[in-house]
Amino acid sequence: MSIFSMPTTTISKFPIHSILDSHNTRVPSYQFEIDFIGTGVDAFVGQISKKHGYRFKDRDQKGLNKLVGLYVCEGSPQGLVSEIPAWAWQRDHYFNQGIDISSPLEMTVWNGEQRLYYDDEAGLSSMTDFVDEDRYGTDAADLMTKTPYLYARDTYRLHASYSVTTDKPFNPDLISLHCKDVLGCRFITRFDYDGQTFEPELLDWPYADPNDRIVQILFK
Known part of the structure; x- marks a missing residue:
């Protein structure tokens, strides 16, 4: 073999434009925080016996508030949550917690420290623009039949944020x-x-303010 001979090199047949395309198909990433500041609500609805329904349905708000106390909940952001009486948990019940968009609401969108969007007039009319009308659940008002229910609602100031990454x-x-x-x-x-x-x-x-609590017996 000549001292000037060079080893054979295999050249890939992978098209050069494919290599370039692989660099051009990177999807840009956008990140922003969507903040909601408004009213938070804890709402409990529990079926109760007719005995309890008849016993409490004519009490005034002050008397009904005594049915639901406050207790310290370890690990809860609020620290204090409503203590629903045991006789209201024994039958069908459900509990909803979160931000209430039927109350005045502020929505701000941030990209880092840059504000992209701001709406401080967000009552029901403006937030309705974002609601998927096919995604409603059953209103608790439909439960007001011959079967009594206990309804308890706490309200508080709430700030929640959604971190969104998109293209x-x-x-x-x-x-x-x-x-x-x-x-x-x-x-x-x-x-x-x-x-x-x-x-x-x-x-x-x-903390939820016990003075803002609403307690009702739903019973026709």
Whole structure:
């Protein structure tokens, strides 16, 4: 073999344009925080016996409030939560908790420290623009039949944030809220952005004020 001979090198036949395309198909990533500041609500509805229904249905608000106390809940952002009497938990019941978009609501969208969107007039009319009308649950008002229910509601100031990563710049039209109505409150049960579901981070969730609690016996 000549000292000038070079080893054979195999050249890949992978098209050069495919290599370039692989670098050009990277999807841009947009990240922003969607903040909601407004009224948080804990709402309990539990079926009770007719004995309890007849016993308590004519009490005034002060008397009904004595049925539901407060206790310290370890690990709860609030620290204090309502203590529902045991006789209201023994039958069918459900509990909803979260931000109430039927109350005045502020929505701000941030990209880092840059504010992209701000709406401080977010009563029911403005938030309704984001609600998927096919995603309602049954309103607790439908439960007001011959069977009595205990209804207890606590309210507090709430700040929740959704961290969104997407391949599109922010567009409010891509927000879709799935909601449930409970006796005048409308809870966000699911938050979608551009078809993706995101969970909230609770940034501020102070104590519920027992003076703002509403307790009712739902019984015709």
